[in-house]
Amino acid sequence: MTEQEQRLILELGNNFPLTSRPFREIGKRVGMSEEAVIAKVKEYLEKGIIRRLSAALRQQHVGFTANAMVVWQVPPERVEEVGRKLASFPEVTHCYERLPTPEWPYNLYTMIHRPRREECWEIVRRLSEAVGIKDFLVLFSTQELKRSNPQYFTERGEGSE
Amino acid sequence: MPEKKAVLTDADRRLLAALQKGFSPVPEPFRELAAQVGMTEEALIARLRELKEMGVIRRLGAIIDSRKIGYTGTLCALAVPPKRIPEVAEVINSYPEVTHNYVREHETYNVWFTILAPSHERINQILREIREKTGINQFLNLPARRIFKIRVNFDLEGSHDRAGAAPDPGAGE
Numbered sequence: 001m002t003e004q005e006q007r008l009i010l011e012l013g014n015n016f017p018l019t020s021r022p023f024r025e026i027g028k029r030v031g032m033s034e035e036a037v038i039a040k041v042k043e044y045l046e047k048g049i050i051r052r053l054s055a056a057l058r059q060q061h062v063g064f065t066a067n068a069m070v071v072w073q074v075p076p077e078r079v080e081e082v083g084r085k086l087a088s089f090p091e092v093t094h095c096y097e098r099l100p101t102p103e104w105p106y107n108l109y110t111m112i113h114r115p116r117r118e119e120c121w122e123i124v125r126r127l128s129e130a131v132g133i134k135d136f137l138v139l140f141s142t143q144e145l146k147r148s149n150p151q152y153f154t155e156r157g158e159g160s161e
Numbered sequence: 162m163p164e165k166k167a168v169l170t171d172a173d174r175r176l177l178a179a180l181q182k183g184f185s186p187v188p189e190p191f192r193e194l195a196a197q198v199g200m201t202e203e204a205l206i207a208r209l210r211e212l213k214e215m216g217v218i219r220r221l222g223a224i225i226d227s228r229k230i231g232y233t234g235t236l237c238a239l240a241v242p243p244k245r246i247p248e249v250a251e252v253i254n255s256y257p258e259v260t261h262n263y264v265r266e267h268e269t270y271n272v273w274f275t276i277l278a279p280s281h282e283r284i285n286q287i288l289r290e291i292r293e294k295t296g297i298n299q300f301l302n303l304p305a306r307r308i309f310k311i312r313v314n315f316d317l318e319g320s321h322d323r324a325g326a327a328p329d330p331g332a333g334e
Contacts, residue, residue, distance in 0.1 A: 001230065009225060016222025018210050020202060021188055034188060041186040041223070049229045052183040053190065055221040069265065069273070087310035095309035098236065104270075104301050109236070139265040139273070145250040146262035149220055150227055150277050 004030055006153040008040060012050070014149055066140065067113050068120040070127070071106035073135035079107060082131045086110050089130075091123045106137065169217065176200070176208060177217070227277055233304075234277040235284055238270035239291070240299035246272065252294045256287050270301060 007030045017025040023041070024034035044050040074082045079097055086108065087095040094111040110127070114120045117140060124138055169177075175198045184190040195205040212218045227234065241249045246264060253259055253274055262274035278284050292298055
């Protein structure tokens with residue numbers, strides 16, 4: 001990736017202008033035409049480098065205050081099937097497989113965001129029944145210590161929020 | 162300044178729902194979005210600016226797949242004596258590569274954070290430094306092996322149309 005492409009990605013991701021012609025504005029900053037910027041964005045969308053042009057909302061502000069990380073202990077031969085099944089629930093926002101460690105035997109991780117804890121528990125019960133896994137932990141967050149945007153291509157990215 | 166909880170109107174919710182579904186790489190993307198929600202482009206841009214200032218919108222723009230541009234991430238947990246959480250959090254949060262950090266309810270592992278960095282070496286270096294600076298050696302390092310889903314689309318309108326769900330960029334570890 002060239003330095004110009006790195007700057008382009010940085011501007012698109014962390015510095016997107018709220019103006020009528022945002023791609024023209026970004027083009028000015030990185031020395032490209034509006035058409036070239038749009039062509040690059042299309043290319044990145046196709047390659048999956050950009051997942052989408054969208055927004056991330058602060059969940060507390062939209063009422064989703066209960067944040068549960070559910071960790072599941074799944075037999076290795078069932079990880080694929082159970083992972084897909086858990087991911088298929090609309091209430092599950094993230095579903096990752098992680099390697100277990102001797103002191104932490106959990107290998108599937110799901111996130112659930114809801115307005116209230118009881119709702120999280122209700123969903124967890126349904127998930128557990130659907131996949132037939134009883135070995136799990138629900139770790140609710142009690143405090144947000146940091147939440148910032150990824151700092152790409154910066155030596156020691158100064159600007160974390 | 163303490164963060165105030167924002168009051169969202171129905172129009173805001175429609176706007177945010179449309180925004181979460183995504184906008185197009187066209188010369189005037191906000192005009193297109195405005196047409197979808199029945200606003201003028203000027204009013205939409207003005208309101209987006211306010212929502213961003215209020216902190217309702219954490220980030221707007223391209224959601225990057227960090228892995229595709231060579232970044233690697235991990236989820237870590239640290240066993241922190243509750244009284245030491247503020248001080249330890251300060252050490253952890255001082256790294257720009259730490260993107261999320263939460264206190265979670267667990268009898269041992271109570272501080273959970275994600276690191277996103279250009280290399281495994283850098284991640285290991287950060288973990289080593291955190292251990293050295295805090296003296297806490299009970300920790301978990303849990304890199305993802307496979308991603309089944311990354312998606313955060315808050316159901317703002319009470320509908321269950323999640324076809325255009327937006328992933329949470331912050332979670333791109």
